[in-house]
Structures are given as C-alpha cells and as structure tokens.
Amino acid sequence: MYFNNTNDFFHGIMFHHFHDDKLHTRGQGSISQDDFYKLINFIGKKNILNADIFFEKLRKKKLKKNEVCLTFDDAIKCQIDIALPVLEDLNIKSFFFVYTSMFSDKPDNLEIFRYFRMNYFKNVEEFYESFYENVNENLENFFRHYKNEMEYKKIKSPHYSIDDIKFRFVRDLFLEKEKYEKLMFSLMKEKDFNPDEFYKKLFFSKQDLQDLDKLGHLIGLHSHNHPTLFEKLNYDQQKEEYKKTQQIISKILNKSPNEIKWMSHPNGSYNPETLEILNNLGIELGFKQIMKIEPEKGMKKINNSSLEIARENHSSIIKRMNK
Numbered sequence: 001m002y003f004n005n006t007n008d009f010f011h012g013i014m015f016h017h018f019h020d021d022k023l024h025t026r027g028q029g030s031i032s033q034d035d036f037y038k039l040i041n042f043i044g045k046k047n048i049l050n051a052d053i054f055f056e057k058l059r060k061k062k063l064k065k066n067e068v069c070l071t072f073d074d075a076i077k078c079q080i081d082i083a084l085p086v087l088e089d090l091n092i093k094s095f096f097f098v099y100t101s102m103f104s105d106k107p108d109n110l111e112i113f114r115y116f117r118m119n120y121f122k123n124v125e126e127f128y129e130s131f132y133e134n135v136n137e138n139l140e141n142f143f144r145h146y147k148n149e150m151e152y153k154k155i156k157s158p159h160y161s162i163d164d165i166k167f168r169f170v171r172d173l174f175l176e177k178e179k180y181e182k183l184m185f186s187l188m189k190e191k192d193f194n195p196d197e198f199y200k201k202l203f204f205s206k207q208d209l210q211d212l213d214k215l216g217h218l219i220g221l222h223s224h225n226h227p228t229l230f231e232k233l234n235y236d237q238q239k240e241e242y243k244k245t246q247q248i249i250s251k252i253l254n255k256s257p258n259e260i261k262w263m264s265h266p267n268g269s270y271n272p273e274t275l276e277i278l279n280n281l282g283i284e285l286g287f288k289q290i291m292k293i294e295p296e297k298g299m300k301k302i303n304n305s306s307l308e309i310a311r312e313n314h315s316s317i318i319k320r321m322n323k
C-alpha cells in the first residue's frame, strides 16, 4: 500500500516515457505497459480519480488524502501508443499536459535530443563523453561554482544521477539553448541521425489531442516552448508562453481559451510571477513535480496552492513497489 499519513501526501502521479519492443526503446526512466498496470494496481484503482472529478473536488476543497490523478507531460507519442490503451481498458481519464511548439513550424527539439541520446549511444555515459568532448572546455570552475545548487537539485530530483544533473547544469547554464542546440545538431550529423523523420513518430499530432479530448481526458498547458528554466524568463516572456499555448490548444480542440483551466510547470520551474500570470489566464489547477517544500519559491507546505499541487514521479513509485 502506497499511502500513509506521515509523508506520502501527494495528489498527482507524473508520467513521461513508456517503452515497448518496437519504436519506443527503453530509456532513462521509461516504463513498460506491464509496469504501468502494476503501478495502478499498487496505488489502487479506487484511489485514482478521473481528471474532471479531481478538478471539481479540488475546486470544492473536497480532495481526500489518498485521492490522486494520473498526469502525462510533454505530448510524447509513446503515451498514446502504450499508456492510453491501459487507461481506456481501466476507464481512467487523465490529464495530458502538452507544450505546443510541436504543432508549429518551429518544434522544440527536447524529445528529439532525448531519442538521439538514448538510441545512438551504447549508454548514457557514452553520450556524456561525446558531449563533453564537443563542449571542449575546462568545466572545473563551473562545477565548483554550482556545487551547492547541484546538490540541492539532487535532493529535489533523486531520480537523477550526479552525472545527469551535471549535464543539465552545463546544458542550461553553461551553454544555454542556442549553443547547446548547435552542439547537439553537430553530434547528430556525426552519427548520421536525421531528426526530420522522427517528429511524427515521437510527438502527438493535433488529431491525437482531439481524440484524447473526445475520450474524456483533459488537455492542459505546459508552456509553448518548454523552456528548461522557466523561472528565468521575464514577466512578458512568461506571459507569452502561456497565453500562446492556451490559444493554440483551445483552437485545436475547438474550445474557448478559458475552458482550459489546468496546467503543469515544465521541469517544475516557476516563480511568483508565473502564478500571477496563470491566475490571470483563468488557470485553476497547476501541478509541480516534486514532493519537497521549496522555500525560495515562497512555499510553506507541500501542495502550497492550487497552482502548486505536488506530483510523485512514476519511477520513485516503481522503486518502492520493488522493495
């Protein structure tokens, strides 16, 4: 049994990647269809609310401690191919939080890079090796400078290894987006990987969004470009990210923008301005992705506000199942 009254109070379970024996290869943090069934069983189906019921109960402040919902981030196709059949089989309606640059002519490369990293190297260590070769800088001072922040990140995201965290710091703070993308594209060229073939296979299509909506799942916001550190954007940039994505989603679903009232924070990153912007856009439910109190964000408790509902990562739950 997962729940107890001391430290396991959370309301969302967060899923990203699923693998099968076909297109969707096993990768860091991915789970199989079988694992997914087992996890639902472990949580207990009676504890899992449909997304619309979850939302109504939250609104009325009637959520019980053991009531959770399932959430899927990033509009990754494996969720449609592997997880959706399970949801339909068990009749569980969930939240899908999608970023929308993939529906424009300038899709974000996050998922492409991940696929490349997972499939064109023997393991993640080999990828990191090539990556640092290409960065070709002495990073000792950089790592020393960010030592405390990296340690804090490890506490917040225990499912990442130290190397994963170092990589993310170099990507986001040393290289930053433009240089990082340039480097990745040159690595992909070296390995003869052509990203164009993969957009369709790895991401949701507009049709997928419409189908999910018809089935009764709720589609929510997750920014337009999925910035790696949302909290570093200024007010206008943040506002543009959420306004734009709310408009795109509502247009695809043929709804009015203010009907989309739920979101999750990309990489769990936000600041007080983000919450104000979301409020102004009529968002009433927001998920973050860690089970820790972050005082620097003004948090006083877990599930600090209806825009900061905690979620547990599926891989942490699986680890406990297997204990």
Ligand SMILES: [Zn+2]
Residues within 6 Å of the ligand: 073, 074, 222, 226, 266, 267
């Ligand atoms: Zn995300």
